[in-house]
Amino acid sequence: EADIYQTPRYLVIGTGKKITLECSQTMGHDKMYWYQQDPGMELHLIHYSYGVNSTEKGDLSSESTVSRIRTEHFPLTLESARPSHTSQYLCASSDYSEAFFGQGTRLTVV
């Protein structure tokens, strides 16, 4: 069973607000990811991390930032939310033969 959690599950927020999407896992995985996905569409990698103090940008350019101060925690921050940021954000962690996702955060910026 996957032990990876995202909060909040749903978020509606006004333009210009700063938001942080939380992601935590208790499986001890070093590798973690953030994906962005519009409904029914493919997943786009926006950030990943190899471990503590490692963060890298993914294939899709994103205005968000991430941090990895602890192995189990990989939060994503948007300094100033815009309607174009409306999407689902999925966090994942992986080991050699397994890769689990959190439940996702559906973000709506109004």
Added chain:
Amino acid sequence: AQKITQTQPGMFVQEKEAVTLDCTYDTSDPSYGLFWYKQPSSGEMIFLIYQGSYDQQNATEGRYSLNFQKARKSANLVISASQLGDSAMYFCAMREGGSQGNLIFGKGTKLSVKP
């Protein structure tokens, strides 16, 4: 070039029948892993099955099995005895270069199970 190709945007299957969802991949790395996920309308990504490039046997997990044909670079998902609850999007993914590689996803196949 697409690393993961899922050629079936949508599929229909009759309840209790078996269905095969296609996935082909492109890599020159001898070490890679292949994953399948189910995404219901609620949006979460559910891990179904994993196949390593060096695994000799096809992976199986309950009603899910992976038809791994290495020479053809294909990793099709077979769902036996389809159930209404199997209706969802299904994504194939690949990770190259061991546990540090990134998960690369296909565009997905929408499966609809008819009663």
